[in-house]
Amino acid sequence: MQTTALLKKLSINDVNPGACYGIEGWITDPEGEETVSTNPSTGERIAAIVQAGPHAYEHVVSEAVRAFESWRMTPAPKRGEVVRDLGNALRELKEPLGELVSVEMGKILAEGHGEVQEMIDICDFAVGLSRQLYGLTMASERPAHRMMEQWHPLGPTGVITAFNFPVAVWSWNSAIAAVCGDPVVWKPATPTMLCGIAVQHIANRVMADHGVSGIFNLVAGPADSIGNRLLNDRRLPLISFTGSTRVGQHVAGTVAHRFGRTILELGGNNAIIVTEDANLDLAVRAILFGAVGTAGQRCTSTRRLIAHRKVAKELTRRLVDAYEQVRIGDPLDPAVLMGPLITADAVEEMFRAIEAAKADGGKVLFGARRLPVLGQQFVEPAIVLMPAQTAIVKKETFAPILYILEYDDFAQAMQLHNDVPQGLSSAIFTSSLQKAEEFLSPCGSDCGIANVNIGTSGAEIGGAFGGEKETGGGRESGSDAWKSYMRRQTNTVNWSDELPLAQGIKFG
Numbered sequence: 001m002q003t004t005a006l007l008k009k010l011s012i013n014d015v016n017p018g019a020c021y022g023i024e025g026w027i028t029d030p031e032g033e034e035t036v037s038t039n040p041s042t043g044e045r046i047a048a049i050v051q052a053g054p055h056a057y058e059h060v061v062s063e064a065v066r067a068f069e070s071w072r073m074t075p076a077p078k079r080g081e082v083v084r085d086l087g088n089a090l091r092e093l094k095e096p097l098g099e100l101v102s103v104e105m106g107k108i109l110a111e112g113h114g115e116v117q118e119m120i121d122i123c124d125f126a127v128g129l130s131r132q133l134y135g136l137t138m139a140s141e142r143p144a145h146r147m148m149e150q151w152h153p154l155g156p157t158g159v160i161t162a163f164n165f166p167v168a169v170w171s172w173n174s175a176i177a178a179v180c181g182d183p184v185v186w187k188p189a190t191p192t193m194l195c196g197i198a199v200q201h202i203a204n205r206v207m208a209d210h211g212v213s214g215i216f217n218l219v220a221g222p223a224d225s226i227g228n229r230l231l232n233d234r235r236l237p238l239i240s241f242t243g244s245t246r247v248g249q250h251v252a253g254t255v256a257h258r259f260g261r262t263i264l265e266l267g268g269n270n271a272i273i274v275t276e277d278a279n280l281d282l283a284v285r286a287i288l289f290g291a292v293g294t295a296g297q298r299c300t301s302t303r304r305l306i307a308h309r310k311v312a313k314e315l316t317r318r319l320v321d322a323y324e325q326v327r328i329g330d331p332l333d334p335a336v337l338m339g340p341l342i343t344a345d346a347v348e349e350m351f352r353a354i355e356a357a358k359a360d361g362g363k364v365l366f367g368a369r370r371l372p373v374l375g376q377q378f379v380e381p382a383i384v385l386m387p388a389q390t391a392i393v394k395k396e397t398f399a400p401i402l403y404i405l406e407y408d409d410f411a412q413a414m415q416l417h418n419d420v421p422q423g424l425s426s427a428i429f430t431s432s433l434q435k436a437e438e439f440l441s442p443c444g445s446d447c448g449i450a451n452v453n454i455g456t457s458g459a460e461i462g463g464a465f466g467g468e469k470e471t472g473g474g475r476e477s478g479s480d481a482w483k484s485y486m487r488r489q490t491n492t493v494n495w496s497d498e499l500p501l502a503q504g505i506k507f508g
Contacts, residue, residue, distance in 0.1 A: 003039075003046055003103060009096045011201040012047070012194065019193055019220030020052035021200050023063035023213045029056040033222065037194045040106040040340045040377050041330055049193050052221035057229055060217050064156040064183040065235050067214025072153035072181040079179045080130025082215065086175065086206045087123025090116060097167065097198060099332065104192050105166055106339040106377070107294045108331045119171035122461045122477060126175035129482055133180065141503075144496030151486040153181025154261075155237040158230040160251075162242045163342055164297045164398075166192035167199050169265070172465070172476045173240045173485075174203075178215055180485040185217045185236065187227055191342055193220045234258050238485065241265070242299075245396070245422070245470045252472070263484055264472025265465070267396040268424030270447070270456040271304035271417050273439070275410070276311055278429035279453070284318045286427065286455030287402070292326055292381045293457055295338050296400030297346075299471075300425040300449070300457045304393065305404045306413050312406045316365060316385070319402075323366045323381060329374055340377035341399060347377055350399035353392055354382055357403065360390040365404075394420045410435055418446045424467030425449040425456040448475070 007013070020027040031053030037046040052060070071079070090097070098113035107115075138147040159173045166188060174184045188196030196218060203216035219226055231239060231254040240263040241251045248266040255262045272290065274283050290302030307315050331339035341347050347370070354368045367380035381400035386393055393403045407413040417426065426447040428439045436452045438444050448467035449459060459465050464479035466472070475481040501507060 006096055006099055006103070007047065007194070007198075010093065010100060010198040012197055017047060017049055017194070017197050019049050019197060019218065020056040020060060021204065021218040022060035023067060023217075027052070027056045027059065029053045031055060035190060035193065037104055037191070039103055040342050041375055043376060046104060047194060049197070049220070051193075052219040052226055054225060054229070057219050057221065057226055060219050061156070061185055061233060061235060063214050064185050064217050067183045068153070068156050068181075071183060071212070071215060074181070076130045076133055076179055076181070079181060080127045082206060082210050082212065083123050083130070083175050083178050084127045085209060086203060087120050087127070089202050089206050090120050090123065093202060094120070097195075097202075100198055101166055101195055102331045102339070104194050105163060106331055106342060108336055108339055109334060111294060112331070115165060115168045118168040118461060122171050122175045125461055125478060126179045129176070130179040133482065133486070140492065142494075142500045144494065144498070146493045146495065147491070148493075149488055149490050151483065152489055154485055154487050155182060156235060157182045157184050157485060158233070158236040158239040159184050159186045160227060160230065160239065160241045160243070161186070161188050163189040163191045164294060164299070165242070166195035169242050169476070170196070170199060172461070173263075174216060176477075176482050177485045180482055182238070182485050183215050183217065185219055185230065187230060188218075188220050190222070196220050228254070231255055232258065234260070237261060238263070240474070240476065245472075248472055261484070263466075263474035263476060265299065265467075265474055265476060266472040267422045267470060268299040268301070268467060269303050269394065269396045269420045269422040270300055270425040270427075271306050272302055272426075272456060273413050273417060273428040273430075274305065274307045274311060274315060275428070275430040275432060275435055276308040277431040278311065279431065280311065280315055280318060282453060283315065283429040284322055286429070287319060288322050288326075290455040290457045291402040292323070292338050292400055295341055295379075296381065297342060297398050298457055300459065301400075302456045303396065303401065303403065304420075305402055306416050307404060307406055308413070309406045309408055312404070316383070316404060319383060320366045323383060326381065328371060328378060328380065338381065338400070340375055341379060342377070344376060346399060347379060349397060350379060350382075350401060353395070353397040353399065353401060354384065356392040357384050357386065357390070357401075360392060361387045362403070389416055389419060396422060410438070414439075414444065421470040422467065423447045423469035424471040425451070425459070427451040427454060427456050429453055
């Protein structure tokens with residue numbers, strides 16, 4: 001399908017689509033700077049976008065605050081009906097939206113469609129959640145008293161997403177926030193603004209069908225003007241940010257200064273431990289997808305392989321053989337397994353990292369080549385055998401580089417695994433129940449996600465997603481991550497004619 005026809009199917013008909021949407025519709029901002037969305041596979045222009053400026057931002061946030069006044073009083077199951085229909089609308093447009101993700105971001109078509117499926121799944125989860133926003137009842141020490149806790153909507157939520165998952169992460173936040181009673185103000189990443197505009201069009205249709213407005217809002221614009229306004233805006237009690245650790249530090253400090261809350265999904269330096277008794281067939285497949293999927297541009301990408309010395313040589317041989325079969329090219333081609341990197345700067349960062357690894361004694365076993373015949377942002381995925389876990393190995397490089405480290409005993413493997421600043425996702429391949437349980441124990445993996453005999457990528461929406469250490473400590477998606485979007489209130493009800501005090505205190 002031609003790009004123009006694709007955009008039209010997603011209701012993007014303007015030559016210069018606006019990137020700001022509020023309660024009164026799309027906003028044309030004369031102050032808005034123009035940016036160009038490009039296809040990372042070809043370098044071709046997709047569309048020019050007029051970004052949100054300061055006045056448009058103020059208009060949108062003000063209306064989101066007003067929408068909160070009525071949305072928070074809408075019964076949660078009714079809010080869930082809106083999200084249910086959002087999921088249904090995404091089902092209808094899964095193919096073109098997934099294709100747009102592939103065109104604008106560069107991930108392969110299967111992953112583009114998979115990302116939209118993730119949006120559908122989280123909507124389904126949120127609909128059920130809308131009838132389960134539960135509190136507790138506690139026993140009071142005072143006679144004829146009842147104690148309980150309840151959860152109330154927190155307020156308008158700012159959501160800042162990254163380029164690598166241009167639509168799914170929005171849905172993790174927006175579907176949950178919406179059923180919790182919170183409108184969302186979304187700033188998508190600049191390289192994937194068109195994906196944000198397409199999703200907003202879908203959300204607009206759903207809101208109109210339900211006679212509501214201001215629940216899903218878009219303010220696509222530059223980080224310095226729009227991003228920093230979100231961080232400093234006291235009307236937004238919660239900011240959910242996905243991005244680098246470096247920027248996350250700025251986000252955390254800025255929002256904390258005004259006593260706001262944050263959900264931070266930052267860097268990952270994810271490792272897979274392969275023990276001497278592991279099923280190597282399973283391990284190879286998981287490592288390949290984890291390291292090569294999305295061209296290594298996932299926060300959960302496998303970046304380190306910690307292999308027992310007894311199996312390291314055979315495992316490496318199998319990986320090199322698997323890497324040789326990876327087809328690289330146009331992400332819209334169903335036979336392709338790896339598309340381009342998002343920018344030319346990302347390519348340069350990859351090769352700087354490889355040179356640093358070689359300077360530390362690393363040996364390139366596969367790849368580490370540019371592929372200009374395919375396009376300026378295409379590269380071969382790299383496998384680098386390292387003599388030790390050096391500074392470059394401990395740094396997250398957002399590219400398809402897999403560092404291999406060998407170990408002799410399990411204690412050494414765990415030490416290597418945890419000796420990085422990041423703590424997002426982790427995995428072990430083993431047939432040993434003892435090693436598997438140790439990996440999942442308090443003295444095992446220090447990551448927010450720890451898997452046994454599956455890889456580091458591809459988390460399901462039913463579990464809380466997030467990590468520890470420099471990954472930020474936030475949680476999104478499933479489990480009880482919904483509590484981040486609400487405020488807890490403890491209530492005590494006295495149904496007697498007496499006024500006893502707690503702790504047996506007598507006063508007066």
